[in-house]
Amino acid sequence: MTGEPNRPSNTVPMKILCNMVLIPDRKDEVEYFTVDSRGYPTPTKTVYAKKEATIIVGHRERNNLMVTPDDRVFTGVFGNNGRLSSVGKELEGQELTVVVHIPEEN
Numbered sequence: 001m002t003g004e005p006n007r008p009s010n011t012v013p014m015k016i017l018c019n020m021v022l023i024p025d026r027k028d029e030v031e032y033f034t035v036d037s038r039g040y041p042t043p044t045k046t047v048y049a050k051k052e053a054t055i056i057v058g059h060r061e062r063n064n065l066m067v068t069p070d071d072r073v074f075t076g077v078f079g080n081n082g083r084l085s086s087v088g089k090e091l092e093g094q095e096l097t098v099v100v101h102i103p104e105e106n
Helices: none
Strands: 012-014 029-035 052-057 073-077 095-101
Touching: none
Parallel strands: none
Antiparallel strands: 012 073, 029 095, 052 073, 052 095
16 A cells, blocks of 8 residues: 555645635634645644635735635645645645634534
8 A cells, every 4th residue: 555545635626717815714724734745735633624624825824815816726625534635746845825614603
């Protein structure tokens, strides 16, 4: 076993057609991860298990989450173990800005 993912990733590229500003909800958290050699953002955070995320390649501050058509942006999901879905090996070593979507409680 090589440790490679054996099923499709839950990461989906977003098509950005114009400049956009992403505004996280009040409870959302902004984290920074680096992509490992297998294409996974590290580290694993079990508190984020099953949470959805918006992933931007590159470092962005929470108060400046503007993206352009030239940016690579994805949606992704944290698995049961708190590992974010793969963004691809070609992004190895890249820093990611990850907006973790924390649902509002009813």
